Amino acid sequence: MKAILHNRIAQHVFFWCFYLLIYTGNYVQNDNYLAGLVTTLLYLPIHITFTYSQLYLFIPRLLLKKKITAYIIVTLLVTHLLYFVNYVFYCFVIYPVMFKKTCHFFSWNSLWTLNPLEPKTVFSFFMIFGIAASVKLLKKWYYENNRNQTIAKEKLSIELEMLKAQVHPHFLFNTLNNLYSLTLTKSDKAPLTVSHLADLLRYMLYECNEKEVPLEKEVEMLRKYVELEKLRYGARLDVSFSCSGNILGLKIAPLILLPFVDNSFKHGVSEEIDQCWINLQMHAQGNTFTFILSNSRSHDALSYKPGGIGLQNIKKRLELIYRGNYNMIINEEAEMYSIKLQVGLSSVPEAVLAPGPAILVQPIPAII
Secondary structure, X not given: OHHHHOOHHHHHXXXXXXXXXXXXXXXXXXXXHHHHHHHHHHHHHXXXXXXXXXXXXXXXXXXXXXXXXXXXXXXXXXXXXXXXXHHHXXXXXXXXXHHOOOOOOOOHHHHHOOXXXXXXXXXXXXXXXXXXXXXXXXXXXXXXXXXXXXXXXXXXXXXXXXXXXHHHHHHHHXXXXXXXXXHHOOOOOHHHHHHHHHHHHHHHHHOOOOOOEEXXXXXXXXXXXHHXXXXXXXXXXXXXXXXXXXXXXXXXXXXXXXHHHHHHHXXXXXXXXOOEXXXXXXXXXXXXXXXXXXXXXXXXXXXOOOOOHHHHXXXXXXXXXXXXXXXEEEEEOOOEEEEEEEEEOEEOHHHHOOOOOOOEEOOEOOOO
16 A cells, blocks of 8 residues: 555546546536536546646746746636637537537637636636645655655764764774883783773674664773773772663663763873872663763863863764753862763663663772
8 A cells, every 4th residue: 555655656546536526526416426427537638737737847847947927928828728628628528418418509709708607617727736736745845854854864873973983093092002001011911901902892893883782781891991991000090880770671872981981081090190090880770871980180180172082972972862861960170070971771671671680889900
């Protein structure tokens, strides 16, 4: 049925069947519906000619090209000509069919004078044409609306992919710098760094291509990232990493939390010479996921740069994906910077019913 409705010929057939249904009643006399239907069918070619000449000839080639005067003149001439055809057709074909006798009032001279019945006939031309034009405009609006929605979705998808792609080189640049520092000192931590980096790259390349990923995988990715940074800063960095609540079955946009954590190290810890700290707490309650991240900062540290890739990325992605379904509070103090993000996540129905909470509470120790 859907295929028929999208078939161009079927649409036109449906429209003219509707015309027959509506107009047949105008020509029924003495409950003779068959004669009324025959009369309507005899008038059909004239209405089709006028309607299609307007829709596919005069309007596209004259009216839409702003040749208004030419359109009016041509329309008047064609309308008058079709009235002549209609009048002759009525007298020699339709009248004998309806009344079973020859038309006695026809006169060729009447074709060149204004007949009192002409306005009524012309009105019927324009009424059928108006209905057809309305249907065509409605159809055009429907397809244009669908097309615009498709373009908007494609634009959103492309923009999200571009934003997500920005995370990859940004993260790799920082991590490779860490690895480079370790190899210069021939540190034993270098193999562990390579192992964690390989796991993270595997996650980014093969598991982040979907619109959403399991929340537990995203949390595990953050843990590995924090461990990589901990390898870099060693004992001078105190990290608290905890995740509580039932995160199983929840899904989140991939890599949407990483820029926050990355900024904590880049703009907070890296600018501290003495002991520094980062506190990352995550909690899932129902479909609401709360992400709280705070870090120490130097007295002389600059604010998070609004032009940085990480923070701009996360703000755009949050607005694109979770518009109206998230709340973010940024608190900036002299010695601390904190972010609290609450977002409503989607869930997998079967996994939501899994018994027992998945609780992860584990500080990340210093590796010396």
